[in-house]
Amino acid sequence: MMRVSLIVPSFYPAIVYGGPIFSTLHTSIELSKLQDIAIYVSTTNANMDSRLDVKTNRWQQFENNFFVKYYNETKVNVLSLGLLFNVWKDIKQSDVVHIQYIFSTPTPIALFYAKILRKPVVLSPRGALCKWGLAQGNRFKKQWLNILIKTFSSEIIWHATAQQEKDDILDAFPKAKVEVITNGVEYDLFQNKNLLSKKQFINKFSQIDIETDKIIVSMGRLQKKKGFDILIDSFVIVLKEYPQAKLFIAGDDEGEKKILDQKVEKLKLKNKVFFIGSISGQDKIDFLSNADLFVLPSHNENFGNVYIESLATVTPIVASTQTPWAEVEGAGCGKWVNNNVNETAQAIKELLLKDREEIRINAKEFSIKYNWKNIAIQFNNLFKAMKNKKGSFNF
Numbered sequence: 571m572m573r574v575s576l577i578v579p580s581f582y583p584a585i586v587y588g589g590p591i592f593s594t595l596h597t598s599i600e601l602s603k604l605q606d607i608a609i610y611v612s613t614t615n616a617n618m619d620s621r622l623d624v625k626t627n628r629w630q631q632f633e634n635n636f637f638v639k640y641y642n643e644t645k646v647n648v649l650s651l652g653l654l655f656n657v658w659k660d661i662k663q664s665d666v667v668h669i670q671y672i673f674s675t676p677t678p679i680a681l682f683y684a685k686i687l688r689k690p691v692v693l694s695p696r697g698a699l700c701k702w703g704l705a706q707g708n709r710f711k712k713q714w715l716n717i718l719i720k721t722f723s724s725e726i727i728w729h730a731t732a733q734q735e736k737d738d739i740l741d742a743f744p745k746a747k748v749e750v751i752t753n754g755v756e757y758d759l760f761q762n763k764n765l766l767s768k769k770q771f772i773n774k775f776s777q778i779d780i781e782t783d784k785i786i787v788s789m790g791r792l793q794k795k796k797g798f799d800i801l802i803d804s805f806v807i808v809l810k811e812y813p814q815a816k817l818f819i820a821g822d823d824e825g826e827k828k829i830l831d832q833k834v835e836k837l838k839l840k841n842k843v844f845f846i847g848s849i850s851g852q853d854k855i856d857f858l859s860n861a862d863l864f865v866l867p868s869h870n871e872n873f874g875n876v877y878i879e880s881l882a883t884v885t886p887i888v889a890s891t892q893t894p895w896a897e898v899e900g901a902g903c904g905k906w907v908n909n910n911v912n913e914t915a916q917a918i919k920e921l922l923l924k925d926r927e928e929i930r931i932n933a934k935e936f937s938i939k940y941n942w943k944n945i946a947i948q949f950n951n952l953f954k955a956m957k958n959k960k961g962s963f964n965f
Contacts, residue, residue, distance in 0.1 A: 571635070572607045572957055575664035575689075577657060577680040579650075579671055581613035581638060584622055585850070586822060588791055589875035590696050593753045594670065600946030602636035607950055611638040612660045614650040614676075627652060649675050658683050665957045667691045668729075672698040673711060678718035681726070690956035691726040692749075697872030699738045702795070702892065715742060727956065731873035732894030738872075749952055753873040754942035760882035763859035764852070771860050775818055776844045784815040784922055787861040787885075789854075789876045790868070792845070793824040797867035797890065797909050802833055802843060804867070807915035809842065812922065820857060822848045859883035863921055867909035868893055881937040884930040888917045903933040 580587050582595040598609045610629070615622040621643055624630075629637040639660070641652035653676055661667055667684045669677055672695045684691045697703065704711050723743040729751060730736040736748045766774065768782050786805065790796040798819060805817045817839075819830075827845060834843045849857055858864060864880035864887045871877075871893040880887050881903055889895035890909035898904030905917035921929075 572665045572953060573663060574601070574607060574609050574953055575661050575667045576609055576611045577661070577667065577669045577676050578611065578613050579674040579676050580616045581611055581640070584617045586618045589753075589873075590670070593873070593875055596754060596756065596942045597946055597949060598636055599633055600942045601950060602633045603943075604946065604950055605635070607953065608635040609637070610660060610664065611636075612653065612657050612676075613638065613640055614643040614653055615640045616643045616650075627656070654679055658687075661689055662687055664689060666953045668694070668953075670694045671696050672719065673714055681719070681722045685722065685725070690959060691722070692729050692952065692956070693722075693726050694729040694731075695735070695739065695872075697731075697735060697870060699742045700735070700870040700872065700892075701738065701741075702870040704742075719743075727952070729952075734894045735872040751945060751948045751952070752940065753875055753878070754945040755875070755878045755882045755937060755940045757882050757938055757941045760855055760859070760879060762852070763855050763883055766856060766860045768860075771856075772816065775846050775857065778841065780816075780841055782814050782816045784812045784863075785818065785861045786815060786863050786865055786918065787818045787820070787857060788864065788866050789820040789849075789857070790866055791821050791824045792819075792826040792830065794826055795869050796821075796826075797869055798826065798830055799833060800867040800909055800911055800914055801865055802830065802837070802839070803911040804865075804915040804918060805843065806837055806839070807911070808918050808922075811919060815842075817843045818846055818857070818861075819844065820846050820849045820854075854879075855883060858885050861885050862926075863888065863918060865914065865918060866890075866893075867914045869909060878937055878940050881933045882940075884933040884937075886921050886924075886929045886933060888914060888921065890914075898936065901932055901936040903929055903936050 582591050585591050601607055602609050615624055624640045626640045626642045629639050631637050641650045644651040661683045667689045669680045724745040728739050728746045728748040730748050731753050736750050739746050739748050858880045864885050867890045869892055874893050877887050877889055877895055887904040889906050896906045899906050907913040907917045
């Protein structure tokens with residue numbers, strides 16, 4: 571049985587880190603079901619400004635052939651000495667090493683150990699090499715890449731979740747070998763939705779009693795990257811044609827909510843725009859499935875799980891051209907536009923006019939191909955090909 575060592579700085583149930591936590595979890599679960607592969611996750615108990623309440627320094631079984639070991643995070647958001655000194659053993663026992671994230675201390679450590687032990691490596695940057703992201707704290711990030719990553723860049727297989735991310739990787743490391751495997755969606759889970767009237771939706775997610783004719787939703791951590799300021803300004807334009815429309819934004823605050831609250835107050839959007847905090851499970855499914863439209867004009871997403879989750883509930887999307895969702899245009903279930911106010915507003919208005927039943931059919935056909943089982947098979951094929959190179963670090 572092939573053993574894959576997955577090195578990642580944070581892991582489920584650290585859902586505070588958003589979509590990548592779930593995509594890593596679901597990929598691991600589906601891989602472990604394939605019978606000829608075992609997944610061993612080496613991670614930390616990091617949980618943003620706290621630590622997970624989990625047992626550390628021992629393997630814990632999540633599923634058959636799926637194990638996780640949490641090392642104690644010695645200094646919050648900086649370093650785990652336990653992982654630093656012990657992940658060597660985890661990598662030594664593996665056939666293939668899969669490392670996730672770039673700007674994290676486990677990454678160069680694991681790359682170095684894997685090279686010494688001559689283990690083939692897959693590295694998933696998780697969107698960290700996008701131009702917008704690199705421009706934030708530019709000097710430090712370039713030094714990190716040049717000093718700690720560049721040495722290994724041409725000797726590993728890079729994993730991108732879309733062609734756009736592959737292009738970003740090649741811009742940073744022109745000699746990189748890149749495989750594109752998308753994220754997925756729990757398609758069947760997102761079919762279990764409760765049908766809510768617009769009045770019931772508003773009561774459920776705002777606890778107030780007001781009328782509406784259109785419900786627009788968005789979801790993501792409240793941070794500058796997500797473009798919620800663009801969304802709110804776009805919504806002002808939409809209100810001119812749909813004065814009773816409501817905008818609901820779900821997600822944990824990561825320092826942007828105060829700024830967004832001030833914008834809502836300045837634009838006199840009280841009882842028009844609602845921040846409802848983080849939601850999950852059935853609430854998330856009901857939130858997406860009962861909306862007229864999902865909109866997220868993000869400055870960058872290497873994938874953006876919530877876009878495909880919305881489509882799986884057959885709710886159309888507006889995505890920015892800084893995300894990999896160009897296909898929704900041809901599939902007839904969304905718009906892919908520049909993340910500026912006017913184009914976002916126009917896309918919203920166009921989709922609100924379209925026949926909803928036709929969009930539902932299109933969204934269903936588009937999203938079903940992203941089932942996690944299909945994604946796991948692609949990863950398994952990649953890992954097998956690398957293992958069959960007889961342990962050589964070069965692929």
